[in-house]
Amino acid sequence: MQAENQTERELTDMLTAKELLGCAQALEPQLVEWRRTLHRHPEVGFDLTQTKALVKKALTEMGYEPKDCGKAGVIALAGGKKPGKTILLRGDMDALPIQEESGVDYASEVPGKMHGCGHDMHTAMMLGAAQLLKEHEDEIEGTVKLEFQPAEEIFQGSPDMIANGLLENPSVDAAVMFHVLGGMPIPAGVVLVPACGGITMASCEQYHIIVHGKGGHGSMPEKCIDPITAAAHIHIALQEINSRELDAHSFGVFTTGRFQAGAASNVIPDSAEMWGTIRTTDPEGAVTELLHKRMTEIVQGVATAYRCTAEITFSDYCPCMVVDKELAGNALTYMGELLGKGAMDMTPMTGGKPGGGSEDFAFVSHEVPTVSMFLTAGNANEGYTYGQHHPKVKFDDSVLFEGSAAYAYMALRWLQEHK
Numbered sequence: 001m002q003a004e005n006q007t008e009r010e011l012t013d014m015l016t017a018k019e020l021l022g023c024a025q026a027l028e029p030q031l032v033e034w035r036r037t038l039h040r041h042p043e044v045g046f047d048l049t050q051t052k053a054l055v056k057k058a059l060t061e062m063g064y065e066p067k068d069c070g071k072a073g074v075i076a077l078a079g080g081k082k083p084g085k086t087i088l089l090r091g092d093m094d095a096l097p098i099q100e101e102s103g104v105d106y107a108s109e110v111p112g113k114m115h116g117c118g119h120d121m122h123t124a125m126m127l128g129a130a131q132l133l134k135e136h137e138d139e140i141e142g143t144v145k146l147e148f149q150p151a152e153e154i155f156q157g158s159p160d161m162i163a164n165g166l167l168e169n170p171s172v173d174a175a176v177m178f179h180v181l182g183g184m185p186i187p188a189g190v191v192l193v194p195a196c197g198g199i200t201m202a203s204c205e206q207y208h209i210i211v212h213g214k215g216g217h218g219s220m221p222e223k224c225i226d227p228i229t230a231a232a233h234i235h236i237a238l239q240e241i242n243s244r245e246l247d248a249h250s251f252g253v254f255t256t257g258r259f260q261a262g263a264a265s266n267v268i269p270d271s272a273e274m275w276g277t278i279r280t281t282d283p284e285g286a287v288t289e290l291l292h293k294r295m296t297e298i299v300q301g302v303a304t305a306y307r308c309t310a311e312i313t314f315s316d317y318c319p320c321m322v323v324d325k326e327l328a329g330n331a332l333t334y335m336g337e338l339l340g341k342g343a344m345d346m347t348p349m350t351g352g353k354p355g356g357g358s359e360d361f362a363f364v365s366h367e368v369p370t371v372s373m374f375l376t377a378g379n380a381n382e383g384y385t386y387g388q389h390h391p392k393v394k395f396d397d398s399v400l401f402e403g404s405a406a407y408a409y410m411a412l413r414w415l416q417e418h419k
């Protein structure tokens with residue numbers, strides 16, 4: 001927690017935190033309009049035609065020269081007039097393939113698509129930060145790289161932008177993201193910083209198992225090879241990895257969430273399929289490697305024992321999020337200057353343990369020092385009952401200006417202190 005006088009503190013040759021927050025507040029009507037326009041027209045994955053057009057138009061009107069990056073990303077640079085380092089600010093833009101049931105009057109106008117993770121909030125916050133940084137461009141002691149990212153929900157947008165030069169030209173020295181949080185018993189507008197650093201989110205990966213047998217009439221199993229029996233034994237055998245092969249201290253968990261075979265009660269099907277997810281908090285990837293090896297051996301070995309064949313494939317990998325302790329410490333200081341008691345170390349809440357969710361900005365966190373923070377955007381006790389990804393989730397857009405100020409201030413202060 002920061003002392004009161006630090007909130008007011010004068011920054012040499014720079015605007016004060018209070019002034020910046022005031023400038024951000026003046027942008028509020030525009031921020032809400034951007035956010036609600038995006039909310040009405042959600043787009044998914046890399047198919048962000050309207051979203052990208054809105055972002056690029058707004059950036060161009062502010063005086064930026066936005067550039068495409070990868071399949072659907074946008075990058076803009078602020079500053080660069082004074083020498084210094086480069087800090088990356090990330091906002092993701094994609095929605096979810098779910099039907100909105102929030103009941104807000106600016107609800108999705110696209111059937112089956114919804115901004116249910118709050119990425120519309122992030123895009124608007126980043127546009128606000130872009131505006132603030134443009135207004136104060138002469139005070140930027142280095143360069144701010146603004147990243148508008150697609151396809152976070154499928155963990156593909158971040159690696160696609162990295163592969164297409166996100167972290168080069170100029171090369172990035174530190175990276176920052178915020179994610180809004182809904183449905184928590186915390187007042188809206190609080191920035192939560194994982195000041196302890198380390199792993200704050202688990203890795204995530206999908207797997208798909210297909211077991212091939214030989215189908216036929218249910219009355220004559222001796223003429224068939226039943227893939228359901230083999231798949232059931234595979235499911236049980238896989239549990240041995242969790243209980244007998246993983247170090248008790250290494251966090252690794254996998255869950256088969258979908259198991260499917262057959263269409264009729266009197267028919268032995270040709271195949272059976274299982275789908276699941278693996279999560280680990282091992283930054284080196286040794287747990288993932290062990291899981292890949294042993295899951296493959298068990299799937300194939302058990303299938304063979306029951307006269308079947310089987311394949312397992314892994315996809316949509318997202319590593320665990322690694323937060324840089326020093327950068328997180330800086331973030332807590334700066335957010336305290338900006339928001340006073342509205343900035344908190346989240347370590348006492350988490351006990352320094354990783355949360356369950358995953359986030360593809362984690363790919364960046366394995367390349368450059370990164371901090372991933374949260375901005376609370378709806379108190380569960382004030383009607384913002386539902387959490388992220390729920391069809392009824394709502395986010396309080398009165399926190400947008402704070403989000404914009406937080407992005408901009410984080411960049412200005414870090415560059416000022418790290419020349």
Ligand SMILES: [Zn+2]
Nearest residue numbers: 117153388389
């Ligand atoms: Zn999400």
Ligand SMILES: [Zn+2]
Nearest residue numbers: 117118119179
């Ligand atoms: Zn999200």
